[in-house]
Amino acid sequence: MSVKVYVPCDAATVSVGADAVAKAIAEQIATRRLGASLVRNGSRGMFWLEPLVEVETPQGRIAYGPVSVDAVAGLFDAGFLEGKPHALRLGPTEEIPFLKRQERLTFARCGITDPLSLSDYVSHGGYRGLEKALKLTPQAIVEEVTNSGLRGRGGAGFPTGIKWRTVLNAPAEQKYIVCNADEGDSGTYADRMIIEGDPFVLIEGMTIAGIAVGATSGYIYLRSEYPHAFRTLRRAIAIAYDKGYLGENVAGSGKRFDLDVRLGAGAYICGEETSLLESLEGKRGQIRFKPPLPAIEGLFGKPTVVNNVISLATVPIILDKGGEYYKNFGMGRSRGTLTIQLAGNIKHGGLVEKAFGLTLREAIYDFGGGTASGRPLRAVQVGGPLGAYFPESLLDTPLDYEAFIERKGMLGHGGIVVFDDTVDLARQARFAMEFCAVESCGKCTPCRVGSTRGVEVINRIIANENREQNLELLGDLCEVLMDGSLCALGGLIPFPVQSAIRHFPEDFQKPAPPPPASGSSKVQETQSWR
């Protein structure tokens, strides 16, 4: 009997040596003439343990990690193919507390299967959602998604079913499904992980969306920073075509659905849905005025569903198990599960899929184990570069869309970036404005000009030039940005800035830093680059 050894192929695991470990394991299997085979799976999402190697034993999968190339020979000597003891042995994978306490619905298969094996996908419950959808009327599919309470996981939290209903009811010869895979928020990687770890679930979700609203064509807009995910998606799409799950006769239903993946080109703003559509059309990624909504006039002027990767990848399980099942997870108006991404200065960074309602503190300490540096936690930014900085005193906030809005924050795409006590929130506020200046599409004046003025004003505050007046000016500027910007970039960039001032005022009252000594000017320039 051939023993299966799993070494993940996820880009993050490769970034810490998974390819080299896989190669070393393959060499050991060959030289020792062992009856074992190597499977490249997705990541389980426990990144501090990566590369995490698993061995299939009669007792289930046993994990070892983090495995370095140097440790490989020793693992074989210790008999890890039989799951025997070794210093890196972590026990049965499913029993690792970080994983055991999760509720994995969207990520049910991620890390378990070979991402590009369609037979793995099907034998682990894949395409059951599509099968059910094909027996329903379009209205009934949309109804199921509406009943599930699923809200857009990209950050805005708009009810997915309502969006679909609008497109379903919009008469047009051609409609589109567009997947927003422009995951640009720092601290987020769930889209990348599911694309690299279980790409067929996204393809299935988009296919169901197409059948539900009457769209025969779909595009995945993927950021160019994810070349690894791009390769996986292209191969998965080719396999799905080959096996009849895409194309003119989806799963023998007589219904058509075509799918293509397109690369972005390094513009954060293209995560905003109208910019994304402009970019897909081959234009500058400048935002459009709304209305008309993309659901009415979207890609190439046609009715278009634009959904985030996680939203679409959650559709198959909703169709398979029913909207009611999905709805039973969560709290308040936030139904189902949230894919929390623990990032930054965190001891146990990784993906936690859990029903809405877990508190920030539970996520950071019970799952994340506190800071990586071991120093006290000082600030947490949730929701990407447009999200607020929260102090320790707000850590009991539950992860729920409304709870974050009440505290002038934003849950966004579920990324949590932890900072220890070495962080300087005045610098973080300046970075927010800098980022906005670099990434502004330039269409509206508050964002285009206001962000650059914001950097200048914060520089003056840090340098202690007319500090009180400049703080007041910054407050006014933030108001102009919030009230006058066309989209969320300019409209929300005041969140990190104002939260930094509100919760960490002392960082804006420090003595001015000494002028740079000659010779070290480069360092200063780096810090306020562009």
Next chain:
Amino acid sequence: MSKEQRWDADRALSLIRELAHLPGALLPILHALQDEFGYVDKAAVPLIADALNLSHAEVHGVISFYHDFRHTPAGKHVLKMCRAEACQSMGCDKTIRHVENRLGVRLGETTGDGGFTVDAVYCLGNCALSPAVMLDGKLYGRVSPEVAEFLIESAQRHS
């Protein structure tokens, strides 16, 4: 970075023609040109404009809008360094400073010998293993100044 070659108008034209039929073909064409030549030569602008029935200004406007597209060849090795929040929380500034001093360039510049281009990026999606960089399309995590030094040295050895 082995695939890159000198600008060749015939080769560019055949790449453009291959993709021109796609809906919204401009970005796929620009990516194909940059993959082939390492940058988008100014001479490509009229060729693309002609194939897609766009003005030169429209094509130029798109090239200049996106951070990815270059007008001039990049260095032999391209090092993209993340300077977004998650990487900041793990000290990416220190790694960036080290690389800048080591190579004598600032973010966005190419070394005098054409060996390295060092660019800033905002998130590589490796935020649980910060700081992250991408060297010649390969992702690396936990990149301390020491790891960055190692990466630079190995790249130099292999060039």
